[in-house]
Amino acid sequence: DTGVSQDPRHKITKRGQNVTFRCDPISEHNRLYWYRQTLGQGPEFLTYFQNEAQLEKSRLLSDRFSAERPKGSFSTLEIQRTEQGDSAMYLCASSWDTYNEQFFGPGTRLTVL
């Protein structure tokens, strides 16, 4: 299967702990996006990479959040000192070009206790 993959699919953590999620985009896609989705809402844009360069960050991405895409392939999203309000589905998407269609992975469901 050559779709977008995310790992882990589920993460339960205690408040104050750090968590890291991984996203592997479709192999020929050089754009990668992170979104967050809370219950009853559509996904909200967090950040965007073109190859290894992080080009834009939403104001939703506080300084506890950091995303990387070191070799322009997979990406990681780290949340430090997690809070209960961070509980959400974290979605990764990729596209071939900036204005091309985005294809989403299955998401990582984060629960902060």
Add this chain to the structure above:
Amino acid sequence: TQLLEQSPQFLSIQEGENLTVYCNSSSVFSSLQWYRQEPGEGPVLLVTVVTGGEVKKLKRLTFQFGDARKDSSLHITAAQPGDTGLYLCAGGGYKLSFGAGTTVTVRA
């Protein structure tokens, strides 16, 4: 941020019935995408509409983009239980803005 409003929020119908969901905005979009999302999964792209007035058909699903490119609709004919899911519209280029979605339940 360009806002997209979807209606209705919830829709429950019997198998074989037709349904329409709407996506509206006060902003003009160069394109709109429709996604379907199942619980615990990521959104799956159904279609992209680009031209004002465009109509696209995908089996029993018909998508329409408004002439002014501010609204779109999704019509499902003879709905089946497999059509159950959250239908999301999105637009805005690389920084997609999503509506809150319409939860569709098709009862057997």
